[in-house]
Amino acid sequence: MIQPFPATPHRLGLYPVVDSLEWIARLLDAGVRTLQLRIKDQPDAEVEPIVQQAIALGKTYQARLFINDYWQLAIKHHAYGVHLGQEDLDVADLQAIRHAGLRLGISTHDDEEIDRALAVKPSYIALGHIFPTQTKLMPSSPQGLEQLKRHLARLENIPTVAIGGISLERAPAVLACGVGSIAVVSAITQAADWRDATQKLLALAGAGDEDDD
Numbered sequence: 001m002i003q004p005f006p007a008t009p010h011r012l013g014l015y016p017v018v019d020s021l022e023w024i025a026r027l028l029d030a031g032v033r034t035l036q037l038r039i040k041d042q043p044d045a046e047v048e049p050i051v052q053q054a055i056a057l058g059k060t061y062q063a064r065l066f067i068n069d070y071w072q073l074a075i076k077h078h079a080y081g082v083h084l085g086q087e088d089l090d091v092a093d094l095q096a097i098r099h100a101g102l103r104l105g106i107s108t109h110d111d112e113e114i115d116r117a118l119a120v121k122p123s124y125i126a127l128g129h130i131f132p133t134q135t136k137l138m139p140s141s142p143q144g145l146e147q148l149k150r151h152l153a154r155l156e157n158i159p160t161v162a163i164g165g166i167s168l169e170r171a172p173a174v175l176a177c178g179v180g181s182i183a184v185v186s187a188i189t190q191a192a193d194w195r196d197a198t199q200k201l202l203a204l205a206g207a208g209d210e211d212d213d
């Protein structure tokens with residue numbers, strides 16, 4: 001029988017996804033407690049010191065820092081968790097991640113991908129992209145809120161994260177669907193006032209259910 005990945009709080013709250021140590025530091029200082037370091041397609045040697053420092057910072061704030069893609073570095077430096085996409089599932093050593101005690105989040109974009117993700121018994125399932133996004137070139141169409149609701153109905157027993165085009169204005173409608181977390185990039189990193197945007201998003205989504213970590 002497949003062992004489940006370690007649990008996260010059921011509601012992960014506001015979940016910024018950022019690409020630098022500077023962003024990690026300022027968001028932790030602003031009260032964010034679930035976040036992701038997402039650096040794309042760089043050599044491990046360049047990424048390793050950033051991953052290492054980000055993990056150390058996350059621990060200082062007792063935050064839930066997920067490392068995107070670089071699962072070996074996440075294991076080596078004892079991250080809270082790893083986030084993987086469907087293609088990553090083809091190559092990552094899930095057993096090694098599980099044995100190391102890291103949480104695992106998995107991206108999904110349709111029913112088939114949800115089936116595949118559930119079979120791995122991850123810590124959370126991400127559902128995207130909900131709205132059009134400028135941040136990443138997506139091969140699929142936006143799912144919209146009705147599709148999100150449909151997915152959530154079958155995912156009551158696992159933490160869920162919505163991602164893709166979630167702005168401050170759209171966040172209340174996404175959260176009203178019952179999802180436990182909203183992952184955002186541009187709503188914070190492209191905001192005219194990132195601190196104000198972060199506080200407003202934290203007020204809407206919360207920082208996560210710290211008590212049941």
Ligand SMILES: Cc1ncc(COP(=O)(O)OP(=O)(O)O)c(N)n1
Binds near residue numbers: 015069083126128163
């Ligand atoms: C919370 C969250 N959801 C989805 C993604 C996308 O992950 P992936 O499909 O692996 O694509 P890249 O981010 O690696 O381009 C994510 N990073 N975080």
Ligand SMILES: Cc1nc(C(=O)O)sc1CCOP(=O)(O)O
Binds near residue numbers: 108128134164
């Ligand atoms: C990194 C990523 N993954 C997605 C998915 O659907 O899997 S959407 C996305 C980008 C999200 O950025 P923004 O909040 O700026 O739209």
Ligand SMILES: [Mg+2]
Binds near residue numbers: 068083085088
């Ligand atoms: Mg990935």
